[in-house]
Amino acid sequence: MSTGQTAAPPHLPSLRRLATATVIALLTAVVILVAFVLPAEYGIDPLRTGRALGLTNLANATEPASKPAVVTDAAVTPKAADTTKTFLNPVLVTSPTGEAPTMKDTFIAQRGRFQFDSRDITLAPGEGMEIKYNMKKGAGLVYSWTASATLPFEFHGEPDVKPTGKEGTDYYESYELDDKKGKSESHGTFLAPSTGIHGWFWENKTDKPITLKLVSSGFFDWISQNRKNKHTALTPTDPYSLPSHPTIPDAVMR
Amino acid sequence: MIQRHRFVAACTALVVLGLCFAPDAFAHNVSKRDAAFVVANTGSAIAPFLYLGAKHMVTGYDHLLFLVGVIFFLYRLKDVVLYVSLFTIGHSTTLLLGVLGGVHANAYVVDAIIGFSVVYKAFDNMNGFQRIVGFQPNTKIAVLIFGLFHGFGLATKLQEFALSPNGLVTNILSFNVGVELGQFLALAAVFIGLSYWRTRAGFLRHAFVTNTLLMTGGFILVGYQLTGYVVAR
Numbered sequence: 512m513s514t515g516q517t518a519a520p521p522h523l524p525s526l527r528r529l530a531t532a533t534v535i536a537l538l539t540a541v542v543i544l545v546a547f548v549l550p551a552e553y554g555i556d557p558l559r560t561g562r563a564l565g566l567t568n569l570a571n572a573t574e575p576a577s578k579p580a581v582v583t584d585a586a587v588t589p590k591a592a593d594t595t596k597t598f599l600n601p602v603l604v605t606s607p608t609g610e611a612p613t614m615k616d617t618f619i620a621q622r623g624r625f626q627f628d629s630r631d632i633t634l635a636p637g638e639g640m641e642i643k644y645n646m647k648k649g650a651g652l653v654y655s656w657t658a659s660a661t662l663p664f665e666f667h668g669e670p671d672v673k674p675t676g677k678e679g680t681d682y683y684e685s686y687e688l689d690d691k692k693g694k695s696e697s698h699g700t701f702l703a704p705s706t707g708i709h710g711w712f713w714e715n716k717t718d719k720p721i722t723l724k725l726v727s728s729g730f731f732d733w734i735s736q737n738r739k740n741k742h743t744a745l746t747p748t749d750p751y752s753l754p755s756h757p758t759i760p761d762a763v764m765r
Numbered sequence: 766m767i768q769r770h771r772f773v774a775a776c777t778a779l780v781v782l783g784l785c786f787a788p789d790a791f792a793h794n795v796s797k798r799d800a801a802f803v804v805a806n807t808g809s810a811i812a813p814f815l816y817l818g819a820k821h822m823v824t825g826y827d828h829l830l831f832l833v834g835v836i837f838f839l840y841r842l843k844d845v846v847l848y849v850s851l852f853t854i855g856h857s858t859t860l861l862l863g864v865l866g867g868v869h870a871n872a873y874v875v876d877a878i879i880g881f882s883v884v885y886k887a888f889d890n891m892n893g894f895q896r897i898v899g900f901q902p903n904t905k906i907a908v909l910i911f912g913l914f915h916g917f918g919l920a921t922k923l924q925e926f927a928l929s930p931n932g933l934v935t936n937i938l939s940f941n942v943g944v945e946l947g948q949f950l951a952l953a954a955v956f957i958g959l960s961y962w963r964t965r966a967g968f969l970r971h972a973f974v975t976n977t978l979l980m981t982g983g984f985i986l987v988g989y990q991l992t993g994y995v996v997a998r
Binding site for chain 1: 884887888891892893895896897973974977978980981982983984985987988989992993996997
């Protein structure tokens, strides 16, 4: 019955030795799992070894913004280093002749074609999720989202490069936050203040499902979805793939 | 000399345990940056997918632990080639069927079964089946069947991304070939190390302990994935 493994030790282990080894393997595995792996991977820390060794930070780092949002001063104060040419600083110039005022510095060049994203989301009772777009600093975004009921949300971003001293933490910057009453819709234009992922966290705190529609156009290459603690990278729609005028009849304005 | 064997056994133990704690970038998932590429990519990209497949295999410790178990007692290169071919047939089948056929297996369950395959092979190497049931289950069939599960594991990793239908077949085949290349590289290193160790008297003496450690690694993988399955629900 030997199948190519002729060189196995000729003597069999005693049943006792075999059982002992298996039990030791199992117990060692359980200890390592409970003491180190579970705290580091999932933040499950029954023995408090993860907290003592700082392993739970690893688990927390993988689920940004799933905690209640706390806006710190650092998060809302723009940093001096950010005010480079990737920022618009529109100036209203009044006309000396009394004609309509003009706006200056409202254009920013982008690297390539914009992308389009449209999704219908159903949030189960108690469920929270994130949709974020990866954007370079200075990339623009136009968006609308509407929901079937008011829900708490936060529009925020995580820079790829965190401020000094905050590397590896759940650092993020908040752009629009309503975690009390919530809103059922929000529309905006947005210019990414940093290279990173920027988008929304919504949470359904009601006991009924909430449907949500999100449409966005902007300069991003991929979409980061965080749902049920699972991060998934999604593909946006290439706007060039959408039907154009010959197929969509022009409606004439009267 | 005894000192030296202890040293070798200790090093093996450290490597086995160390792999279990490797940080995420070194671990199982295609990393965030690679994910960005996979998603942003449209059309066929042979070399990048070859590389991703190879990288996944070289850094995928669950596949490697299983293969260490499989070739542990294979002394002849001919046997290594035979067993690895069976494993390859198994995982290529389910990788292609899984991705092209759109079969979605639960990643945690599949990875837990892969962890179990390590436990099974370690127990087999300890002559556990001969002791308990009186015979050794066919090792070729076992490696083929577990290969099928490993392939589903590879498929779930690729399915986490919305792959572009443009050049899909080319890219998956490239990924698959990359997996084989990475497997060959990793196995060559393991085989050379094992061959050297076998020339030493301590090999058989430490084989039982080493396979107990392998089994520990397998149990850790099973527990890690089953917990993930419960937590993610």
